[in-house]
Amino acid sequence: MNVQEDVRKPLDRLAEALAPEMEAVNALIRERMASRHAPRIPEVTAHLIEAGGKRLRPMLTLAAAKLLGYGGPYHVHLAATVEFIHTATLLHDDVVDESRQRRGRPTANLLWDNKSSVLVGDYLFARSFQLMVEPGSMRTLEILSNAAATIAEGEVLQLTAAQDLATNEDIYLQVVRGKTAALFSAATEVGGVIAGVPDAQVRALFDYGDALGIAFQIVDDLLDYGGTAEAIDKNTGDDFRERKLTLPVIKAVARATPEERAFWSRTIEKGDQKDGDLEHALELLARHGAMADARRDALDWAARARASLQILPEHPIRDMLSDLADFVVERIA
Amino acid sequence: MNVQEDVRKPLDRLAEALAPEMEAVNALIRERMASRHAPRIPEVTAHLIEAGGKRLRPMLTLAAAKLLGYGGPYHVHLAATVEFIHTATLLHDDVVDESRQRRGRPTANLLWDNKSSVLVGDYLFARSFQLMVEPGSMRTLEILSNAAATIAEGEVLQLTAAQDLATNEDIYLQVVRGKTAALFSAATEVGGVIAGVPDAQVRALFDYGDALGIAFQIVDDLLDYGGTAEAIDKNTGDDFRERKLTLPVIKAVARATPEERAFWSRTIEKGDQKDGDLEHALELLARHGAMADARRDALDWAARARASLQILPEHPIRDMLSDLADFVVERIA
Structure with a gap:
């Protein structure tokens, strides 16, 4: 990130460059999360949507279209x-x-119940399909x-792979593409x-989102073990x-001695954890x-994301997307 | 149902008339319920799909198209x-x-877990949207x-309305249209x-499915209280x-004395039930x-379903659909 030109975070710069479009997106979201018949739906949805997520994903769509x-x-x-x-x-x-916190607030499944979360989630899926039909574009559908x-x-893959020591980096990448990169x-x-x-530019945009999403998830997984910091804080080790x-x-x-492998098997596969294990x-x-x-892998994916942008036209938004790739890995740099 | 012409059930006659198409549907279902990466998906799906449901809903689509x-x-x-x-x-x-049985077999949430049922359900929703995109018809989308x-x-409406004595017949119809008739x-x-x-025929098909679905659900709800039989069997009163x-x-x-209303409030709203309450x-x-x-309401809806068919061309399948409406209410006739 070129801090001499603009010290603000790339996400804030994108939000500013895309402010009118983002306002239209927020208005459309509010309109479509309503329900004529079931007031529980907007209650649950508003709790999550108005908790102040970064709106990173919709911003990527707006940025690509505008650029x-x-x-x-x-x-x-x-x-x-x-x-x-x-x-x-x-x-x-x-x-x-079975999460209890999301975006610093109690989760919907805690405040209401699992039933409401399952069914309101289904409603939002269905609403998303109604929305995606409206542009009339078969290819975006x-x-x-x-x-x-x-x-x-x-x-689903994560359900079975997450606690299996046979899970290798290929399967991990598959899971990460599913849970994070596919939507990016x-x-x-x-x-x-x-x-x-043209198709080459569409492909470049796909590659950028894919690499950005993978970098994003690896960073998340690294930070869960404290990132590069030596200190352990209370959130360290949730995944463990x-x-x-x-x-x-x-x-x-992959590099474990037999004794170390037994440790991972006990703690991850069998879930038998004691003080000091973390x-x-x-x-x-x-x-x-x-x-x-x-x-190093995360930095690699961020570099691939940046490189994908090169065939796209020069544009301030292209630079912001490039800086965004750096920003995603900055927390572990 | 005109038993002198054909004593078989209308669903069996429809299944015979639509056998080649239904085979193609089953092949497509098997193909699309697969997953390259997550074997849990076809396991869970096959458990439910191959349990021998009647395939009533897809048969309605095939019947309408063929007719x-x-x-x-x-x-x-x-x-x-x-x-x-x-x-x-x-x-x-x-x-x-929190069901434990479906189609005479243990439910997926019991055999695997709630997580698998939620996520495999999401997968099937997504697969259904992929499938519906393929015909390239915006209107069917x-x-x-x-x-x-x-x-x-x-x-979602049912979640809040089901245990609330203020729920009237309008809200009931709303719930039934959602949970059953909308897909019919x-x-x-x-x-x-x-x-x-032409639009008038499309509308007639909609009206038929809507009325059939409502009749179907009212019958289901009646049978839960034993239908017209006086005897109570072990399944009577599940809804209660x-x-x-x-x-x-x-x-x-709606017709309760104050004392009776207190009974419904205790048993349904508060869920405080004792022996003899059912x-x-x-x-x-x-x-x-x-x-x-x-x-009487169920019979009314079945009659409306039959009447909707009248503007459609004469065809053996039209007669089967008409008989199907009678058949749906036959169990309470």
């Missing part, structure tokens, strides 16, 4: 579609993970419905498709406690260079 | 879409209702995505749309025990003619 000179109204529908799919996924994820299937497939890449790709640009195999552990397992896990991650290697 | 002379391949996609939406809904319903939203809305009417309507028939307000109880509550509930339903009136 490529789209002049019509439908990038707003596509961006709102993307946010609805994301919100539906969060509601169901929190049920599946294919991209977004494929993304929805990839997301659900990744989530669909968000950027549909922005290009709706702008009617929830027995989720992520990239750092997958790397450490500290020992962190030590193993450091000893095998697993954190450093996962960090 | 109206459609010659293309896409009624098969639309029929499979409808069955996928139905299956996804069943998976989520069983989580929401609108109909089916609207139906998906109506279904989810009806399910979408199934028949898209069959007409894909056949390219689960505190679900359905049409017979709504009618009885028997007392059945007595109240009989005393106020609630069962007889709900039965």
